[in-house]
Amino acid sequence: MSLQNFINDAISPWLNTEGIDNDIVLSSRVRLARNFEQVPFPTSGANEALVKVLEYMEQEFDDQSYNDLKQFQMIKMNDLKPVEKRVLVEKHLISPSLAEKDHTGAALISKNEQASVMINEEDHLRIQLYFPGFELTKALEQAQELDDWFEDKIQYAFDEQRGYLTSCPTNVGTGLRASVMMHLPALSMTNQINNLIPEINKLGLVVRGIYGEGSEALGQLYQISNQMTLGKSEEDIVEDLKSVVKQVIENERRAREWIMEQLGIQLEDRIFRSYGILANSRIIQSKEAAKCLSDVRLGIDLGLLENISKTILNELMVLTQPAFLQQYAKKTLSPNERDVFRANLIRERLQLEH
Amino acid sequence: MECQRCHQNEATVHYTQVVNGQKTEIHLCEKCAEHEGYMDFNDDSLSIHQLLTSMFPFDQNVSQQQSFQAQQTLKCDRCGTTYQQFRKMGKFGCSQCYASFESYLTPIFKRVHSGNTKHVGKIPKRVGGKLHKQRELEQLQEKLQQLIHDEAFEEAAQVRDEIRTLKEELNKGKDGDA
Numbered sequence: 032m033s034l035q036n037f038i039n040d041a042i043s044p045w046l047n048t049e050g051i052d053n054d055i056v057l058s059s060r061v062r063l064a065r066n067f068e069q070v071p072f073p074t075s076g077a078n079e080a081l082v083k084v085l086e087y088m089e090q091e092f093d094d095q096s097y098n099d100l101k102q103f104q105m106i107k108m109n110d111l112k113p114v115e116k117r118v119l120v121e122k123h124l125i126s127p128s129l130a131e132k133d134h135t136g137a138a139l140i141s142k143n144e145q146a147s148v149m150i151n152e153e154d155h156l157r158i159q160l161y162f163p164g165f166e167l168t169k170a171l172e173q174a175q176e177l178d179d180w181f182e183d184k185i186q187y188a189f190d191e192q193r194g195y196l197t198s199c200p201t202n203v204g205t206g207l208r209a210s211v212m213m214h215l216p217a218l219s220m221t222n223q224i225n226n227l228i229p230e231i232n233k234l235g236l237v238v239r240g241i242y243g244e245g246s247e248a249l250g251q252l253y254q255i256s257n258q259m260t261l262g263k264s265e266e267d268i269v270e271d272l273k274s275v276v277k278q279v280i281e282n283e284r285r286a287r288e289w290i291m292e293q294l295g296i297q298l299e300d301r302i303f304r305s306y307g308i309l310a311n312s313r314i315i316q317s318k319e320a321a322k323c324l325s326d327v328r329l330g331i332d333l334g335l336l337e338n339i340s341k342t343i344l345n346e347l348m349v350l351t352q353p354a355f356l357q358q359y360a361k362k363t364l365s366p367n368e369r370d371v372f373r374a375n376l377i378r379e380r381l382q383l384e385h
Numbered sequence: 386m387e388c389q390r391c392h393q394n395e396a397t398v399h400y401t402q403v404v405n406g407q408k409t410e411i412h413l414c415e416k417c418a419e420h421e422g423y424m425d426f427n428d429d430s431l432s433i434h435q436l437l438t439s440m441f442p443f444d445q446n447v448s449q450q451q452s453f454q455a456q457q458t459l460k461c462d463r464c465g466t467t468y469q470q471f472r473k474m475g476k477f478g479c480s481q482c483y484a485s486f487e488s489y490l491t492p493i494f495k496r497v498h499s500g501n502t503k504h505v506g507k508i509p510k511r512v513g514g515k516l517h518k519q520r521e522l523e524q525l526q527e528k529l530q531q532l533i534h535d536e537a538f539e540e541a542a543q544v545r546d547e548i549r550t551l552k553e554e555l556n557k558g559k560d561g562d563a
């Protein structure tokens with residue numbers, strides 16, 4: 032398979048479309064947790080009943096379209112090879128715990144991979160909507176519509192006082208988790224991020240450095256999400272998150288201007304060196320790759336690097352994860368081999384830009 | 386910043402926990418956050434595992450012994466999950482568990498959701514009729530107060546009529562379709 036074809040398969044189509052403020056907010060996500068009234072939650076281990084949920088979802092919603100979300104395909108965990116599951120995990124379409132549920136787990140995924148509904152993960156349904164850029168309101172609207180579509184047929188577990196009933200008390204009420212993925216290189220370079228995180232936490236939001244592999248935030252990517260799901264309307268939860276994200280965007284923009292002014296040629300040097308490493312290295316570990324990709328993406332956003340597409344950061348962060356590398360290599364790779372393949376893949380991907 | 390649990394890895398998950406009105410900063414590495422059940426991988430949902438297992442006696446209003454016995458035997462009659470299991474795992478077994486463990490839940494929800502215990506968001510259409518109308522009624526009553534306060538009496542009269550109609554519908558038990 033050519034690299035271009037591989038990338039086309041590997042990258043969710045929605046990821047390559049433009050979005051608002053996408054020099055800083057790479058993507059927005061909204062997730063709703065829902066359960067069937069009459070069936071024990073997946074946490075109960077009542078597998079027979081859970082298989083019925085899976086079969087019901089397949090019968091009613093497989094191969095269906097809803098509004099802009101075309102062609103939902105039902106994918107059962109049972110039918111997938113381990114590496115195929117890992118790929119879905121790395122694309123964030125399913126969670127690792129769903130991947131382990133061979134007999135009861137499944138996902139309904141829309142053709143453009145913007146919507147995915149995990150079946151029998153921690154709750155019967157986990158409806159997820161992704162948008163490129165800063166689009167939380169749209170993501171909420173579409174998630175709600177999708178929820179209505181399911182609700183027409185499914186009797187949800189709902190209580191007037193407690194709202195949507197979920198297997199974990201942390202999700203009860205709205206069942207809503209809204210999050211954004213932000214690229215914050217300038218706030219990181221200036222160390223402002225360390226002061227900012229506790230401030231954001233105080234407002235009831237969770238900040239998470241991602242692609243961490245147990246260490247610090249790789250690629251200066253941070254996810255910010257709401258902590259509380261009960262006692263606020265969906266709209267308010269999203270609005271409160273949005274207002275904080277807007278402030279973080281402003282801070283990052285100001286920090287970018289500041290580093291441009293203060294660092295000047297040093298910043299330019301750092302960015303071009305990182306580009307040089309990505310374009311030329313023969314062995315590269317994921318940590319170094321992430322750092323360089325973050326620099327390159329910043330260089331693109333600051334107008335220092337031209338003729339490279341913006342999506343390269345998101346794309347290569349996904350493509351250089353272990354399962355994708357193995358899929359591209361078409362064999363199991365040792366960690367050392369992975370680093371060689373990672374370097375190859377990045378070089379080839381950069382060549383596609385010219 | 387170092388992970389508070391393993392003291393080895395860099396902390397990447399950060400949030401504030403409100404416990405008895407006191408805010409505590411929590412900083413964990415990805416592994417510990419997952420291990421402690423503070424979040425699941427691409428979901429970042431925070432679990433109350435710790436809150437349930439160790440930190441709190443949430444039986445303050447019931448006498449100690451009585452509540453201990455009640456807790457030992459309390460069980461959801463639909464799915465069989467015991468209160469002890471729920472407390473240990475931090476997960477309900479079915480929707481009925483909410484009713485079965487109701488008397489213990491309010492303090493838990495308060496702690497997890499910054500003092501909130503009542504849902505004010507979306508309502509499924511199926512459940513909705515009456516509940517939607519009640520919500521609407523509450524909102525209209527607030528609006529009426531505001532209008533009276535602003536001395537917008539003409540509009541207030543209209544809202545008052547709407548409230549009357551809504552109340553009549555509710556009293557007739559006519560759920561309608563919201």
Ligand SMILES: [Zn+2]
Nearest residue numbers: 388391414417
């Ligand atoms: Zn740790």
Ligand SMILES: [Zn+2]
Nearest residue numbers: 461464479482
């Ligand atoms: Zn139960």
